[in-house]
Amino acid sequence: MRSSGGITVKEEKSEHTPVLVEEVLEAFAAGEPREALSGDVVDGTAGAGGHARALLDAFPNVRVIAVDRDPEALELARDALAGYGARAVLARGRLSALEEILERIGVERLVGFLVDLGASSMQLGRPERGFSFTNDGPLDMRMGPDERRTAADIVNTWDEADLADLFFHEGGERRSRRIARAIVEGRRRAPFLRTLALADAIERAVGRGGKTHAATRTFQALRRAVNQEGEELRQALLLAEAELVPGGRLVALTFHSGEDGEVKRFLARGAREGRWQLWNKRPLEPQRAEVRRNPRARSARLRAAVRKNGLHAHPAPAAGGDA
Numbered sequence: 001m002r003s004s005g006g007i008t009v010k011e012e013k014s015e016h017t018p019v020l021v022e023e024v025l026e027a028f029a030a031g032e033p034r035e036a037l038s039g040d041v042v043d044g045t046a047g048a049g050g051h052a053r054a055l056l057d058a059f060p061n062v063r064v065i066a067v068d069r070d071p072e073a074l075e076l077a078r079d080a081l082a083g084y085g086a087r088a089v090l091a092r093g094r095l096s097a098l099e100e101i102l103e104r105i106g107v108e109r110l111v112g113f114l115v116d117l118g119a120s121s122m123q124l125g126r127p128e129r130g131f132s133f134t135n136d137g138p139l140d141m142r143m144g145p146d147e148r149r150t151a152a153d154i155v156n157t158w159d160e161a162d163l164a165d166l167f168f169h170e171g172g173e174r175r176s177r178r179i180a181r182a183i184v185e186g187r188r189r190a191p192f193l194r195t196l197a198l199a200d201a202i203e204r205a206v207g208r209g210g211k212t213h214a215a216t217r218t219f220q221a222l223r224r225a226v227n228q229e230g231e232e233l234r235q236a237l238l239l240a241e242a243e244l245v246p247g248g249r250l251v252a253l254t255f256h257s258g259e260d261g262e263v264k265r266f267l268a269r270g271a272r273e274g275r276w277q278l279w280n281k282r283p284l285e286p287q288r289a290e291v292r293r294n295p296r297a298r299s300a301r302l303r304a305a306v307r308k309n310g311l312h313a314h315p316a317p318a319a320g321g322d323a
């Protein structure tokens with residue numbers, strides 16, 4: 001197993017190396033001794049549990065509520081956190097359902113909230129999940145069973161103009177119209193059901209070239225739409241604002257410029273209006289050494305802030321274990 005910063009989580013075909021771990025811990029400490037952070041911390045995108053484990057190791061007085069929408073990810077997190085007993089509570093669900101999850105668990109004093117968005121290496125690396133444009137799989141891309149539609153549903157039913165808008169706005173794909181036209185023409189012959197068939201059609205429409213595969217941005221846009229990633233992030237930010245106690249810390253890791261912009265605007269407005277104190281004005285990015293070790297870290301951006309005032313109304317904490 002490869003190891004990086006002491007934390008790696010191995011899975012059958014791929015492993016997930018958490019990004020910016022030291023920076024995440026620094027942001028949660030917010031300049032105070034680590035013992036001072038005391039209460040519950042939500043890791044709303046637990047994945048394989050790498051960040052959750054680092055938080056539990058670094059902050060002796062916190063309980064971590066590890067949540068993920070993907071049942072397979074949650075099993076990995078369960079393994080990673082097995083040694084922490086009642087200090088780690090696991091729950092499956094989406095960021096947009098967190099309010100209810102926290103209520104069920106009985107979170108009383110939420111002092112930290114972490115989101116590490118996007119897909120994990122396990123999801124991207126397993127062709128049967130349908131995220132890969134280099135290994136064939138069903139055109140699925142659902143991160144969890146709550147998602148109503150697959151990527152195939154979108155590709156085979158949306159209007160050409162809507163597809164083009166999606167690829168442009170959610171993937172930053174400048175050739176979005178050409179790709180949307182090729183998809184609509186292609187699906188008249190047969191619906192797109194496999195990832196490679198779609199990736200090939202995109203490559204034929206716009207040609208090869210460049211450092212990244214021609215289908216990269218289109219696949220990203222489809223994944224974001226299938227999993228409603230924009231709306232999920234908005235809900236997570238609102239929940240953090242509503243639930244964190246004064247002094248509580250929000251740390252957001254994003255991998256998409258649109259998402260980073262969303263977090264930036266949300267926190268900037270909150271800071272102007274006295275609800276947040278920014279931990280960093282410019283987003284933190286990984287050092288070159290980290291990117292060498294873990295290329296997925298390349299586009300990571302970290303923003304963090306401390307809640308200045310807030311209301312909280314959850315019942316008393318329950319014992320640890322599963323929620």
Ligand SMILES: C[S@@+](CC[C@H](N)C(=O)[O-])C[C@H]1O[C@@H](n2cnc3c(N)ncnc32)[C@H](O)[C@@H]1O
Pocket residue numbers: 009016017018019044045046047048049050051052067068069070073093094095096116117118119120121143232233
């Ligand atoms: C980049 S990985 C997180 C990795 C994790 N920090 C670690 O150290 O292993 C992102 C995870 O977030 C989950 N996820 C993405 N969007 C989510 C959402 N809206 N609600 C809950 N989980 C989500 C994915 O299923 C995936 O497992």
